Amino acid sequence: MALRRVLSPLLLILIINFCYPTQAIDQDDLLVVAVASSENDGYNRFIRSLKVYGYKYEIYGLGQESTNAEQRMKIVRDNLVRYKDDKKKIILYTDVYNVIFTQGPVFVLDKFEGLKPARIVFGAEDKCWPDENLQYDYPMVGSNEKRFLNSAGFMGYASDIYEMITSQDDIKDEQIFFTKVFLDESSRNKWSIVLDKRADVFMNLNGAINELQLPANGDDVYVHNSWTDSIPTVIQGNGSAQKSLNYLSNYIARTWSTNEGCLQCKESLFDxxxxxxxxxxxxxxxxxxxxxxxxxxxxxxxxxxxxxxxxxxxxxxxxxxxxxxxxxxxxxxxxxxxxxxxxxxxxxxxxxxxxxxxxxxxxxxxxxxxxxxxxxxxxxxxxxxxxxxxxxxx
Structure with a gap:
């Protein structure tokens, strides 16, 4: 009996290692997915940042009427079904209209690797919403870390993400659904879900404007979070932070350089x-x-x-x-x-x-x-x- 108790966790570890690749993830296995109903300035800005850094991406829902949370998740489920058994592909889901990427796939995957054994990673922020009472159910975090889940951006293995988003028939509110999934210890352990507490991948600007710094590395201007001392890749500017994101968009994602000034001004010129x-x-x-x-x-x-x-x-x-x-x-x-x-x-x-x-x-x-x-x-x-x-x- 004692030997059985010792072998059980070892067997579990072996099963996990067998099911999920342990070698470095190939950047071709990373796929950015998002839902958008129409193409506007925010959409074009988002797509440009993906192209600048060479991401593979799929946009769902174009041409449809404006979508609510329930419709968005249904669209995502319908499109990710073809990846439901893929244990190599990494899906990165994010909003569109208020998001800019500032680094390439290699950086994102390195950061994801650094968060293992996590198989799904959610963005995090300082505010608990929409139900502030749930803050008492969240695990404690260290100093200079973000404690609360933000559903606007997450990434993980395609098979796990598909299983997670189909675990409930209708998702009427993404934030509430994913918060409850994370706070449920069995679900959290089942899919090895963690929060990006130090904003290594996702940074939500809402309530964090004072944490921003814009250093330059040669011709590339990037975002540095002075609070978590991280260099986030996916910058989200929802709500009151939209104006701040608009300001940042004049510099990040190879839009401006210290040597040449406006780089985007030289793109798609029309004579x-x-x-x-x-x-x-x-x-x-x-x-x-x-x-x-x-x-x-x-x-x-x-x-x-x-x-x-x-x-x-x-x-x-x-x-x-x-x-x-x-x-x-x-x-x-x-x-x-x-x-x-x-x-x-x-x-x-x-x-x-x-x-x-x-x-x-x-x-x-x-x-x-x-x-x-x-x-x-x-x-x-x-x-x-x-x-x-x-x-x-x-």
């Missing part, structure tokens, strides 16, 4: 001058706003007229709120009207159109006219380079 038919050039709606007495107003208008862009593809809206400038503005209004601009519209000081109303009108008319670009220029700013529009469109 409009290669279009021979001028009527096929993008349509630009220009809003000119004279809201305060302004010196050198004549030069301001002259520089607009010297733009090296087909006038047939330019629409002009002028809003003048300064009586003193009425004469000179109407002189140039006549010049604009006599030229080949698509149309010219003038809102003068007598129209009682406020600045806010005029700016909103510019946006509305641009949309109504199906313009490709809206270019706003206040009278206090001058265009010194005639090819400014061409360079901005590039």
């Amino acid at each position: 409009v001058t290669q279009i021979d038919d001028l009527m096929q050039w993008p349509m630009v709606y220009i809003g000119l706003f004279i809201e305060f007495p302004t010196p050198f107003l004549r030069e301001y208008f002259e520089k607009i007229m010297k733009l090296t862009y087909p006038k047939q593809r330019l629409s002009i809206l002028i809003h003048n709120q300064v009586e003193y400038h009425k004469n000179i503005t109407e002189q140039y209004l006549k010049k604009f009207s006599e030229d080949e601009y698509k149309f010219v519209k003038y809102l003068n000081v007598d129209d009682d159109t406020t600045e806010a109303e005029a700016r909103q009108q510019a946006i509305h008319e641009c949309q109504e006219d199906k313009c490709d670009y809206l270019f706003i220029l206040d009278s206090i700013a001058h265009i010194d380079h005639p090819d400014t529009l061409i360079k901005l469109i590039a």
Whole structure:
């Protein structure tokens, strides 16, 4: 009997080692999966970061109506079923619209290896939600560690993840479901679930903005968490942290470098001058706003007229709120009207159109006219380079 008690845990260890590979994970076995209903700026930013670092990824749900938590998990289950028996593939699930990757697959897998014997790893944060009372059920953590599960990002072996997300028929709330799975000791042990307590892989910015540092390694700007002293890879900016993520996106994921400045600005450049038919050039709606007495107003208008862009593809809206400038503005209004601009519209000081109303009108008319670009220029700013529009469109 005593020998049996000794052999049982050894047998369990042997079974686990047999079922799951012990050698280093091949980066081709890492797959990023996410659910998105439409492509927008946040989506494009997310995809760009994946491509920059060479991730393999699958996006589910595109073209469908906006999805809630229950629908998202159903979509994930339906698509991961083909990996349900795969004990080599590593699935990394994350949100889309508020997430940026800042390192490549090798870094992620090294960090995942460092968390073994864990087979599923969830992101962690400082706040227990949506039920704060559950905080008392969480295991204690060390200093400078994150204690509470965040369901916006997790990774693990495909077979384990599929088994976990199909252990309940309907998952109406991801955060509640995964929290209960983690807090249940038998489930936690069954799938060897741990939290990324030191934000090695996942960092949620919500409530952690003060922990951020942005050091640079050559041309690569990365995120350093000063609280956990880690370099996280998957940066999540949900809720009130979205603006902070937008700020970070100007620098991380090889967007900017200390030597070359803006790197993303050099991607997917569009040389409009290669279009021979001028009527096929993008349509630009220009809003000119004279809201305060302004010196050198004549030069301001002259520089607009010297733009090296087909006038047939330019629409002009002028809003003048300064009586003193009425004469000179109407002189140039006549010049604009006599030229080949698509149309010219003038809102003068007598129209009682406020600045806010005029700016909103510019946006509305641009949309109504199906313009490709809206270019706003206040009278206090001058265009010194005639090819400014061409360079901005590039």
